[in-house]
Structures are given as C-alpha cells and as structure tokens.
Amino acid sequence: MTSTDDLIRSLASTAGARRSASLQTAFAVTGAASLACALLLVFLVIGIRPDFADMAVRMPFGFKLAYTGSLVVGTSVVALYAATPGASATALYSLLPAVIFLVLGVLFDPTGFPITGRTNTAVVFCVSSILFLSLPAMILLFVAMRKGAPTQPLFAGAVVGMISASVGAMAYTLACKNDGTAFVAIWYTAACAIMAFIGAVAGHRVLRW
Amino acid sequence: MTVEEREQRWAEAMRAERRGEAVAYERMLKEVAAALRRSLAPRLVRAGLNAHEAEDLVQEILIGLHGKRHTWDSARPFLPWLHAITRYKLIDFTRHRRRETTRRVDLPLEDWLKIVEAPADDASRSTVEVDRHLAVLPVGQRKIVRAIAVEGASVRNAALRFATSEGAVRVTIHRAIRRLLGAAEPTSTIEPSLRNEHDKHR
Secondary structure, eight states: OHHHHHHHHHHHTTTTTOOOOOHHHHHHHHHHHHHHHHHHHIIIIIOOOTTHHHHTTSHHHHHHHHHHHHHHHHHHHHHHHHHSTTOOGGGGGGGHHHHHHHHHHHHTOSSOOOTTOSSTTHHHHHHHHHHHHTHHHHHHHHHHHHHSOOSSHHHHHHHHHHHHHHHHHHHHTTTOOOOOHHHHHHHHHHHHHHHHHHHHHHHHHHTOO | OOHHHHHHHHHHHHHHHHTTOHHHHHHHHHHHHHHHHHHHHHHHHHTTSOGGGHHHHHHHHHHHHHHTGGGSOTTSOHHHHHHHHHHHHHHHHHHHHHHHHHHHHHHHHHHHHHHHHGGGGGHHHHHHHHHHHHTTSOHHHHHHHIIIIISOOOHHHHHHHTTSOHHHHHHHHHHHHHHHHHHHOTTOOHHHHHHHHHHHHO
16 A cells, blocks of 8 residues: 555656647647658659649549548547547547548549559559558557557557558549549548558557556 | 545646646545545456455556546546546456466466475375465365365366366466465565455445
C-alpha cells in the first residue's frame, strides 16, 4: 500500500508540468506531414499524369479528390475518437460521406470504363502504388497515435492504416491514369482495407501503453 | 459520494492539476486508488486472477491516468474517460498476467518435480516430511500436490482425478510452490498483509 502512496506522491509532484499539444493539433500536423511525404513520393518516384492540366478540370479527377478527401477527413475524426478514452462513438458517422461517395461511384459510374482499369496491370499497379505512398504516413501516424490513449489497440491500428491509405490515395490521384469512378471506388477502397489490416496487426503490438 | 459528486470532484481536481495544483491532484489520485482497489478485486477474481494482484493493477492505472491526462477534454465528463482507461488496463493486465503465469509455471514445475523425485529411495521418511511441509497448504492445493509429487501422478492424471483442467492443475501447483517458498522464508510477509487489506475493503 505504501508503494502506491509513494507512486501517487511522485505523480502528483509533476502536476501541471507538461503541457503537451492537444491530440487535434498533433494529428493535424502529422496528417499534413504525411500528405507532404506522399506528394513528394508521387513527384519523385511515380510521376504525375502527363495530361494533368487537362485531366484536373474534369469530373473523374473531381470524384477521386472528393472520395479520397472525404476518407481523409472521416478517418481522421475516427482516429481522434480511437485515441481518446471514453469518447462518443458518434464520431463514426463522419465516415458517412466517404461511404456515400463509394456507393455512388460504384453504382452510377458515368464513364463506362471497365472496373479492372485500362490495362491488365492497372489494378495491381494502382493498389501497390497507394500502399507504397501510404507507408511514410503510417509510420508518422503511429507515432501520433502513441501520444494518444487508444483503449482498443486493434481498432486504433486499423484506423491508422486507413488514414495512411487515404492520404496515399489522395496523393496518388495526381498520377492515376484510370478515370472510371467504379475503378476508383473499388480499388482505392481495397488499398484502404489492406492497410487497415496491416495497421490492426501492427497496432496490436505497437500501441500498448 | 454519489456518481455525480464524484464526477464533479474529480473533474475539478483534474482541472486543478492543469493549473499546477499538486495537492488537489494528489488527493484525487488517492481517492481514485481507493475506489479502484474496491472495484477491481472482484473483477480480477472473475478474470481468473488473484485478488491480491489488484494493487499492481491500481498502480498501472494510476500511471496510465497520469501519463495520458492530456487526452481528457476538460469540457467532457471525467468518469467515462477513467472507466475506458480502467477497462483497457484490466484487459491488458489479465492478458499479460495469464501469459506470464503459464510461462512461469512451465519451468519451475519440471524442476520442482525432479527435486522431489530424487530422494524417492527413502520413501517412507520423505513422505512423512513432505506431509509436514504440505500442512501449510489449503486442502485443494494439498490434494493436487500430494497426487503429483508424492504419488507420482502426471499432470493429466491429476486433472482427470480431480475433474479439472491441466491448466488449472498447473496453476494450483504454481500457487502451492509460491506458498511453500513463502513458508520456508518467514521474512516474506508481503502477501498475507496485502490480502488482509483486501478483506478489509471488501
């Protein structure tokens, strides 16, 4: 019992000492850094689309940006929820816009492009590019998540994986040559699912505190 | 203290901590520790652990609370935040303790059986002596230890005979060894005193 009293005394002696940044700030900064890393990799390794200026004003690019953007925002809100003990689960509703874009993209694809992309290797290239682009984000975001207090490490890890993939996908929109909304909705989401799985496995180990 | 009073009191103390008021914070930590001590012992027993391990878990939770206190939003209620941390730490603690126990049991059990097996030629004398030592054990532990160590039954046979699992037999033996070691060394009185504290709180 006395050892607990000693512990309490030593904990209390540091009251008010450390003012670490709020989780919101930490995640915002980390998210921005992650996106910067992913963009850098797109420019350096994959290269943006040759017809970028022309493509950037058309609907498919708008859809890609809207879908990946809503994923980034939605998963970030869920990440804050996962990092805060006792937070309200209504945060999960913030994924709704992304789900709506996903469903619309699959059901009402106006482009008529095949869902396996323009070439045989489109799916593999697209998914593996997004996975590659999301790696720096994943490392940075795990560091940020460890600053929080995730009480469900498996879930928190999966969410970290999903944000990383969303950030990677957002950067990849600059390079992606496939304009079918169904293609984007399905295969970008598949990359998210893979990263969520990897994140969950890693989170189980890394996010203990 | 009702739940509302507790919520207000502790949330206020958490805000005081942010202003650097160590005294209020220390008082709150003591109150939290006392409340946890009371509520965790039965939960640990239900999870298959010993109630006297509650103190370790209380300390884990206090360290967690302190280390992650910046994740509490002062505009939101404090108790749900604390409960989520408690729950996480309880799950984490039981998982690791169980794994540790199985690991801890495996080695000493084999060694211990070897030690007991050795003087088997002098059977009658050692049996009497073993019986004298085993007297410090509770009946359940004594039966299992005697079956394995004196009568030479395997863990599986003992489990069959007492209609329990092999894991339970191993855990029982592990506890019995600890108790026997404790009896051999009268200096280690930590455990009994802790247990008394818990009986007081219950």
